[in-house]
Amino acid sequence: MKSKEKTINRTLSVAPMLDWTDRHYRYFARLMSSETLLYTEMVTTGAIIHGKGDYLAYNVEEHPLALQLGGSDPAALAICTKKAFERGYDEVNLNIGCPSDRVQSGQFGACLMADPKLVAECVSQMKQVADIPVTVKTRIGIDEQDSYAFLTEFVDTVKDAGCDTFIIHARKAWLNGLSPKENREIPPLDYSRVHQLKQDYPQLNMSINGGIKTLEDAKLQLDKVDGVMIGREAYQNPYLLAEVDQKLCGLDKPVLSRDHILEMLLPYIEQHVQQGGRLNHITRHIIGLYQGEMGSRVWRRYLSENAHKAGAGVDVILKAREQMDRIT
Template sequence: MPSPLNRTFSVAPMLDWTDRHYRYFARLMSKEALLYTEMVTTGAILHGKGDYLAYNQEEHPLALQLGGSDPKDLATCAKLAEARGYDEVNINVGCPSDRVQNGRFGACLMAEPKLVAECVDAMRQQVSVPVTVKTRIGIDEQDSYGFLTDFVETVSAAGCDTFIIHARKAWLQGLSPKENREIPPLDYERVYQLKRDYPQLSISINGGVTSIEQAKTHLAQLDGVMVGREAYQNPYILASVDTELCGKPAVVSSREEVIGKLLPYIGKHLADGGRLNHISRHIIGLYQGLPGSRAWRRHLSENAHKPGAGIEVIENAIKAMELTTN
């Protein structure tokens, strides 16, 4: 049976965006959303100088997304992740960038389902937390429904019962990663069909979701919805997840309450030698669509990166916003 983690709503792994500061901020607005790290390569974890598995305990439930294709290395990293307390380990079979392809992982692995199955099997032998796969509906000219089901059948036979499907195919040549998130057309019906044909699997959908109402439409057919850019650029959407999608009490009642809860975290980060813009860059979209949001964004963008910038920059950004709306 699929794992007991609540997959109703998750925030997609996004390189340079879903770092531990963003995830702490996101958790202030939703207890129920499943959060994902940025993709971390096995090479970085095994041979890098930094601690690529660091996170705040408040971020749970939290999944680590790994990039790699060597079963032994992935198994080792999965074991390290479980020891550090991650709730899930996910394999990236969806990223189309040249750098990722050169490392033989990401979306190009869709063409090697047996290798992905070997990776899943090796990881599952080492950990008890869920091992999941995030993938596309196809790559290049290999975009038939049969290609997708062959991949899912092969990988699920190795014990993977949870798939997150970005409902676009990826062009491995000719399109940038950004273009691959926008140009190939979305095909939600194909993901719905996958769930109908494999009801025993947990199937979540990713791609193009920009509202709670859209999420509800998908959840009528699927087990979960993963949201990327909207959850970053308009993060207060997370404040509706627990009540609207999960039937749980709201965590916060206002954006101001979110800021109030975030300030002590910012203060500690600054006291530890961190810079304000490590965190402030993630909150620029908090007032998205509201009067004064431009003044908020401008003040943060112009001042948070300056040496010695402190909490007063956040407070003054709020004042600047209020001045434009009064």
């Protein structure tokens, strides 16, 4: 079976974000960019193996799509990786970056940086069951263990298990004393450490994550690393993705307008509502579509006040857009 490794464009990706990068957001994001690599929210192995819901559900339009797993039991991670492979995911990513208490209590996330041999065993078993890339997303360090030597020891151990793609959040994580939100903001960014890592491991694919907010910033990073992962900015200002294919990936195609993207999304929203879904399950992801545009505040307010109501449908979105025009 031929590996899919070569088919994934890693120039730009959207970070896995809990409660944010669900399948509705990913469908919306894919309308704007065909090339951006999309990640699921982190899903725990326990949820997939023992949960009652289908935690691997996605829309076929979302490809290329990576599943991010949280866990530390190699056998359980292998089971979930095999399931993801069978369901058609393009990549499985192991979370070694999340610092939340809930994650630590389950012995996965950033605390696993302290046990690179266990991470290597996880990667090894995951790779044995699926012919798709198994990648690792990690920090540059944890607590007082934040030297470059600590980081390279981690990378050396995990690469020897067969991982050739790393996404590095250019901040260390404090496992005690900071909330997950604070861990995304307080530890200082150290891009140079990630750049050095790429220099020292030219054979590995290295993406950088943390604090990157514009495609111009991404372009500068791409001079030093293989890929850029954008998080909150791609969610709060999603129209950022509309120029990725042209500006970063060199595709010759028109940039879609915000209104065109919204128009393309409406049939998906209509189907969701007809199947019993709530309108605000999707509208919460498109609140930022008109960020920076005249009337964007009206758009946000109208959706926030009306999309959650029982029976709300596409007409709410059309009304919100119409109200924007009234003040322009």
